[in-house]
Amino acid sequence: MRRLKERVIETVLFLAAASSVLVTIGIVGILVVESIPFFEHVTLKEFLTDTEWTPLFENARYGILPLLSGTFLTTVIALLVAIPLGTVTAAFLSEYVRPAWREVLKPILELLAAVPTVVYGYFALLFVTPLLQKIIPDLSGFNVLSAGIVIGMMIVPYVSSLSEDAMGAVPSHLREASFAVGASRMQTSFRVVIPAAFSGITSAYILGISRALGETMVVAIAAGMQPNLTLNPTEPAATITAFIVQVSLGDLPHGSIGYQSIYVAGLSLLVLTLCFNIFGLWLRKKFQEKE
Amino acid sequence: MESQQDILANIKRRQFWDFVFALTGLMSLLFALITLITLIVDLSLTGVPRITLDFFTSFPSRFAGKAGILSAWVGSFCVMITTAFCAIPLGVAAGVYLEEYSKKNWVSQIIELNIINLAGIPSITYGLMALGLFVYQLKLGQSILTAGLTLGLLVLPIIIVTTREAIRAIPNAIREASYAMGASKWQTIRHHILPYSSGGIMTGVIISLSRAIGETAPLITIGALTFIAFLPTAPISDVPPFINLKWLMDPFTVMPIQMFNWLSRPQAEFHVNAAATGVILLMMTLIMNGGAIYLRSRFRKKMKW
Amino acid sequence: MELNLRAEVKNLEFSYGEKKVLNGITLPIYENRVTALIGPSGCGKTTLLRCFNRMHDLYANAQYKGEILLYPDKRNILGKEIDPMEVRMRIGMVFQKPNPFPKSILENVAYGLRVRGVKKQSFIEERVERSLQQAGLWKEAKDRLNSPATALSGGQQQRLCIARALATEPEILLLDEPTSALDPISTRHIEELIQELRKDVTIAIVTHSLHQAARVSDYTAFMYLGDLIEFGKSDQIYTNPKDQRTENYITGRFG
Numbered sequence: 064m065r066r067l068k069e070r071v072i073e074t075v076l077f078l079a080a081a082s083s084v085l086v087t088i089g090i091v092g093i094l095v096v097e098s099i100p101f102f103e104h105v106t107l108k109e110f111l112t113d114t115e116w117t118p119l120f121e122n123a124r125y126g127i128l129p130l131l132s133g134t135f136l137t138t139v140i141a142l143l144v145a146i147p148l149g150t151v152t153a154a155f156l157s158e159y160v161r162p163a164w165r166e167v168l169k170p171i172l173e174l175l176a177a178v179p180t181v182v183y184g185y186f187a188l189l190f191v192t193p194l195l196q197k198i199i200p201d202l203s204g205f206n207v208l209s210a211g212i213v214i215g216m217m218i219v220p221y222v223s224s225l226s227e228d229a230m231g232a233v234p235s236h237l238r239e240a241s242f243a244v245g246a247s248r249m250q251t252s253f254r255v256v257i258p259a260a261f262s263g264i265t266s267a268y269i270l271g272i273s274r275a276l277g278e279t280m281v282v283a284i285a286a287g288m289q290p291n292l293t294l295n296p297t298e299p300a301a302t303i304t305a306f307i308v309q310v311s312l313g314d315l316p317h318g319s320i321g322y323q324s325i326y327v328a329g330l331s332l333l334v335l336t337l338c339f340n341i342f343g344l345w346l347r348k349k350f351q352e353k354e
Numbered sequence: 355m356e357s358q359q360d361i362l363a364n365i366k367r368r369q370f371w372d373f374v375f376a377l378t379g380l381m382s383l384l385f386a387l388i389t390l391i392t393l394i395v396d397l398s399l400t401g402v403p404r405i406t407l408d409f410f411t412s413f414p415s416r417f418a419g420k421a422g423i424l425s426a427w428v429g430s431f432c433v434m435i436t437t438a439f440c441a442i443p444l445g446v447a448a449g450v451y452l453e454e455y456s457k458k459n460w461v462s463q464i465i466e467l468n469i470i471n472l473a474g475i476p477s478i479t480y481g482l483m484a485l486g487l488f489v490y491q492l493k494l495g496q497s498i499l500t501a502g503l504t505l506g507l508l509v510l511p512i513i514i515v516t517t518r519e520a521i522r523a524i525p526n527a528i529r530e531a532s533y534a535m536g537a538s539k540w541q542t543i544r545h546h547i548l549p550y551s552s553g554g555i556m557t558g559v560i561i562s563l564s565r566a567i568g569e570t571a572p573l574i575t576i577g578a579l580t581f582i583a584f585l586p587t588a589p590i591s592d593v594p595p596f597i598n599l600k601w602l603m604d605p606f607t608v609m610p611i612q613m614f615n616w617l618s619r620p621q622a623e624f625h626v627n628a629a630a631t632g633v634i635l636l637m638m639t640l641i642m643n644g645g646a647i648y649l650r651s652r653f654r655k656k657m658k659w
Numbered sequence: 660m661e662l663n664l665r666a667e668v669k670n671l672e673f674s675y676g677e678k679k680v681l682n683g684i685t686l687p688i689y690e691n692r693v694t695a696l697i698g699p700s701g702c703g704k705t706t707l708l709r710c711f712n713r714m715h716d717l718y719a720n721a722q723y724k725g726e727i728l729l730y731p732d733k734r735n736i737l738g739k740e741i742d743p744m745e746v747r748m749r750i751g752m753v754f755q756k757p758n759p760f761p762k763s764i765l766e767n768v769a770y771g772l773r774v775r776g777v778k779k780q781s782f783i784e785e786r787v788e789r790s791l792q793q794a795g796l797w798k799e800a801k802d803r804l805n806s807p808a809t810a811l812s813g814g815q816q817q818r819l820c821i822a823r824a825l826a827t828e829p830e831i832l833l834l835d836e837p838t839s840a841l842d843p844i845s846t847r848h849i850e851e852l853i854q855e856l857r858k859d860v861t862i863a864i865v866t867h868s869l870h871q872a873a874r875v876s877d878y879t880a881f882m883y884l885g886d887l888i889e890f891g892k893s894d895q896i897y898t899n900p901k902d903q904r905t906e907n908y909i910t911g912r913f914g
Binding site for chain 1 (some may be wrong): 369372381396426444461464468469474478486490510511514533564565570575610617618625628632648651
Binding site (some may be wrong): 127161214234236237238239240242243244245246250254255258259290 | 712714717719743744745746748751752754756758759761762770771773774775820822823824826827
């Protein structure tokens, strides 16, 4: 009897653990299934090469490029902000700040990641954009630049926290070895700690990239939701995610081309994220082999 | 052989660069912290004066001055409860399984790898999945239940990971002591593992709910309405069995969606409403995160094995 | 043969926060001689050794009192005005566990020169070769200078760490139980190496093994509970100790 009860409990707990895999399968499965009908209307060539994305217009065009350029642009700007700031902050926290202070500063920094994204949207639209307009007078009210910068600030803690964890995990005997031959803190940090923590720092960057690619509200609020094939950050544009929000806000009959288009957009986003993750894995593998 | 002077010059030079680097680090850290403070202050300056009692007890309206967040905060509250009911049991159970039961084999490896990867999946794809699966396949509609399930699945990895960390901190000696007394595995878990890790699990629950309360995109995707001028069905009724679960199937809006809605209007008066909602949201998430940090540090101090 | 002082420890007290670890140590270090620091665990021998290149400065709460004078210029290397970097440029250290960087063999040995800003590749290569030869690793390593140091065996790694410390021509070389993590054969290698090196460099070694201390050292300092109990020529200390506590330790009554 007792044996049976134990077996039942174990099975229930296993099902709970396995359910997390079902989530992944569910996401991938639904995105694929709902996207397939889309490609009965649109050829893959048109999807990948057409320069306009207007699936809800009278004569609809289905080129993903404008959404990709928007996504690419915001992500690049965000990373230009987050990677230097996050990495330098991590090195500072790990190598210069006393452990007692680090214990206090790290959680405060992590609060940056806890702020709801819609609040960041407000900040980008009504604080950062007006501020930037003082420097760049012909900056549009909705623009990619401000959204990208704010997303960058938002993901600083993802980059810095995980990088700091990786640097903190570098054994102290390596640091001592470096100091023992007369290296400075900065030299130790750049020549020993950061290379030794490279694998963990890469994971931090990849998570940061994933966040930036998938960030929705900041771009939906501050970048203007207009698909725009441009690499000019002062113009409005739409990302894949912003497009999904825009369509979802309207009335959306199940099975309509609009409905299918957001799944295609979502699937593209997922594939994009996956590519970066695989790239990250490859990078780490390559670096580990070199050692 | 270098002269003493060369050595000193060399050290001066490196001290200088060391100082520059430390200063850059300090500036980066300060820049991040100042951004956080600026955001809070900017939002508060606009939003706080708008927060009155009426703001909490009014429905949204065409007139910015009359509008309030009644339906939004009630909606957020209901969705949070549903999320908690969905995510906590599932997440804790999964965490317990992975730490206490799972053997090193390909099944557990897939589960582990999957949990790490879930953290990188954009939240909006959860919304797309929910729209296809819950709304249309399972016909749950654009309801509180759908929203709760969606956010529950979204925060599941957070709860699993923190549960595992909390359980891993318990030394093996405790388990052995319990088994030595003749306890079964489940008894050991119920009487020792779960109580001792409850502080850590609590931290994870709070963090996950604070994440869920600010989530906007997946709920917009499942088609949450932005203008709701009524409340969900009351959970208590006057006929037996007195408890009424009909509210689960009601349409809803939540605070972040309400804020987004006001923010997307051109009039500045509505932006004030958005700021006020933002202040409330921000305070809630900051308090929840602060609480989690406090709980974690207290838990660490108390538990000296 | 005349003995020159290379360094002199004077009334050195050291504490970690409230906890006092060294209570006033006075000790000479002679040029081109090997000085062994011995004593039971917790006696402060490693702490003393780490004072010589200011390793304690890496951690908060370290407090020095007294001085360590480095000859010939008699600079007090514990002085507040002296950057630990300067001390560490003059005094090299090898640790208990081999700790090569996850870099190539060449880059490990060149590290000290690189952080000093040496750019000339031919100079670096020449110095790397010489250091590896001094450390007795050249034969094994010369064909794989660019392969990772972590692929070497434990004993080879420790010799690499010695070469790394030698590459910058330190005035004193500190060895902190350099063989405690090694097998007997590698240990013998390192001991022979110490005998060779004393021609060129002054060595201070902390060791757990009395036999090792007797084999490699010219002078021995016996420490107990943060005090220096006895200092003298090694043959005298091991055959005819003056202090009862030294005798007890040497005859194995505690340790």
